[in-house]
Amino acid sequence: MEGIHIILKAEQIGTLFGFPITNALVTTIIVSCLVALAAIIAGRRLRSIPGRLQMLWEMVVGDVYEYIAGVLEDRNLARRYFPLIASIFIVVLFGNLLAFLPGFGSIGFHHLENGEEVFVPLLRATSTDLNFTLAFALIAFVMIEFAGVAALGVLKYGSKFVNLKSPIGFFIGLIDLVSEIARLFSFSFRLFGNIFAGEVMIGLLVALVPIVLPVPLMAFEVFVGVIQAAIFALLTLFFIKIAVTDMH
Numbered sequence: 001m002e003g004i005h006i007i008l009k010a011e012q013i014g015t016l017f018g019f020p021i022t023n024a025l026v027t028t029i030i031v032s033c034l035v036a037l038a039a040i041i042a043g044r045r046l047r048s049i050p051g052r053l054q055m056l057w058e059m060v061v062g063d064v065y066e067y068i069a070g071v072l073e074d075r076n077l078a079r080r081y082f083p084l085i086a087s088i089f090i091v092v093l094f095g096n097l098l099a100f101l102p103g104f105g106s107i108g109f110h111h112l113e114n115g116e117e118v119f120v121p122l123l124r125a126t127s128t129d130l131n132f133t134l135a136f137a138l139i140a141f142v143m144i145e146f147a148g149v150a151a152l153g154v155l156k157y158g159s160k161f162v163n164l165k166s167p168i169g170f171f172i173g174l175i176d177l178v179s180e181i182a183r184l185f186s187f188s189f190r191l192f193g194n195i196f197a198g199e200v201m202i203g204l205l206v207a208l209v210p211i212v213l214p215v216p217l218m219a220f221e222v223f224v225g226v227i228q229a230a231i232f233a234l235l236t237l238f239f240i241k242i243a244v245t246d247m248h
Contacts, residue, residue: 010129011120013109023108023121024129031094031126061086063195071241077151081240084143087232095196096225097147100218127195129230130188137187140236144183147228148243160247183239187232194228 010024042057050058068085069078098104108121126132148157160176163169198221205217 010131013120013122015230022129022131023065023124024126024132027095027123028126028129028132029097030123031091031098033100034093034132035090060105062187068237071237074244077147077240077244079145079212081143085233085237088140088236089229092136092191092232093129093226093229095132097122099125099128099199101206102224112189125195125199127191127225128199130192133192134184134186136191136232140187140232140239141184144243145180145239146238151244152246156246157243187235191228191232198224218234 010022012020012022013026014021045054047054064086065078068082069075072081074080078222104123105121105125106113107123108119110117121153151157159173161173161180163173186199198217202217
């Protein structure tokens with residue numbers, strides 16, 4: 001359809017010391033700075049006698065911490081992995097919601113590509129770049145394996161996947177190993193697919209019915225962005241729980 005350009009990969013807007021800089025990378029840097037700035041401001045405004053806003057925030061953080069401790073059934077493990085799980089949720093959430101700010105995706109430049117003038121936005125939603133979702137999936141994957149090894153030891157954790165005691169145990173371990181590696185891709189493509197599909201739908205509706213119809217869909221996509229961030233963080237939590245649990 002004329003006027004609609006759907007590009008699967010993030011567009012390159014420049015280079016830095018020979019490394020390509022994409023619009024999704026720029027958004028990721030902005031999100032990281034915003035999260036860090038919010039953490040610094042929140043940390044400096046903490047009071048021993050909390051106000052209403054601090055009390056509300058402490059209740060939310062406390063409830064999330066208690067939930068993680070309940071799932072892991074160990075407060076030491078909860079204290080160790082709470083920052084990871086909370087950080088994953090916050091960064092993915094900021095990256096998803098930033099795309100709905102006014103002007104996001106509409107500021108950019110035009111350039112010629114194959115003799116055709118193409119618009120390249122300066123910003124792109126982080127989760128619509130497979131590199132971003134794959135990087136976060138890799139972080140989650142490494143931390144899940146680290147959690148299992150730290151809790152059970154190398155040999156005991158490895159015995160979940162390499163079991164030579166019986167043919168059935170060997171095949172079950174092999175299936176578990178394949179499913180463990182498959183998490184890396186399922187993490188990446190689940191988040192990427194949901195957010196990218198939402199952006200494509202909104203773009204199509206804006207082009208076809210620019211006045212009324214895109215509004216409820218955008219509200220729904222905000223909800224999807226929150227849910228996808230929560231799913232990514234919760235799956236990381238549940239897989240850590242499986243990793244640290246001894247075989248029965």
